[in-house]
Amino acid sequence: MEFAFVAAFQPWEQIVPLAQACEEAGFRALSLADHVVDHENLSAAYPYTEDQRRRWQPGTDWPDPWVLIGALGQATTRLEFFTSVYVAALRSPFVVAKAVGTAAALTGGRVRLGVGVGWNAEEFDLLEADFRTRGRRTDEALALMAELWSPGWTTFEGEFYSCESLVMKPQPPGPVPIWVGGLSDVALRRAARHDGWVGDMATVDEGIALAGQLRSLREEAGRGDKPFEVVPALIDAITPGDFERAAAGGVTMTMTVPWMYYHPADASLEQKLDGIGRFGEDVIAKL
Secondary structure: OEEEEEOOOOOHHHHHHHHHHHHHHOOOEEEEOOOOOOOOOOOOOOOOOOOOOOOOOOOOOOOOHHHHHHHHHHHOOOOEEEEOOEOHHHOOHHHHHHHHHHHHHHOOOOEEEEEOOOOOHHHHHHOOOOOOOHHHHHHHHHHHHHHHOOOOOEEEEOOOOEEEEEOOOOOOOOOOOEEEEOOOHHHHHHHHOOOEEEEEEEOHHHHHHHHHHHHHHHHHOOOOOOOOEEEEEEOOOOOHHHHHHHHHOOOOEEEEOHHHHOOOOOOOHHHHHHHHHHHHHHOHHHO
């Protein structure tokens, strides 16, 4: 079992020291969330909580993940970075490929693109992107970006995007792994066609069940023998034994906010750094 620190909703000026502490404590990765803006009022309910309230407070920082990853890559040497999740369909795939490819080049390939189709129709309207076709455009964009990140000239002809003989530099040092978020059947099947699944909060039993479902879908897609990551946030895992059970069931990495095992949610930076170090000693070192 490996661990990722969830940097979402943190004050932007704290993220570099928190990342450095996570690297020292033995974390494998750091995850960043994505919204361009935070609307005060929405027509649709937030889909990831029972009471439909957003998990963040008004005024929460939403730094651009790829700009931030470029900075984090210079402040660390081993830590990996992924988005949980990036709404690629809000933007041109050429712009996304440029940002992700540059971040991958700056970090020596320590980047994974965690992608979802999005839920906030107002944000799509603001960026003049079609909400109804976001799933199909995401699939096509991922295929196009893989070509843009590959050596040589790219020619592409799709339903939504096309280009004639062009090259995008800098290119990543290797293929950028694609992890797909979401719990719907469509999302899980999309994940099975790529390199990993990045999830929401789940119990250990739910994480194991999802890992098994994804394993079956990958076999159906003819990709059962390829490396694949299963990355939920395990809400009831506390002891090393809990994480070992999840790993045995197919969960490869879990996202966590480590100081919440020791300090309140509104912890100071000093408490956060203390919690990261203690989690490294109490859990990561024992695994």
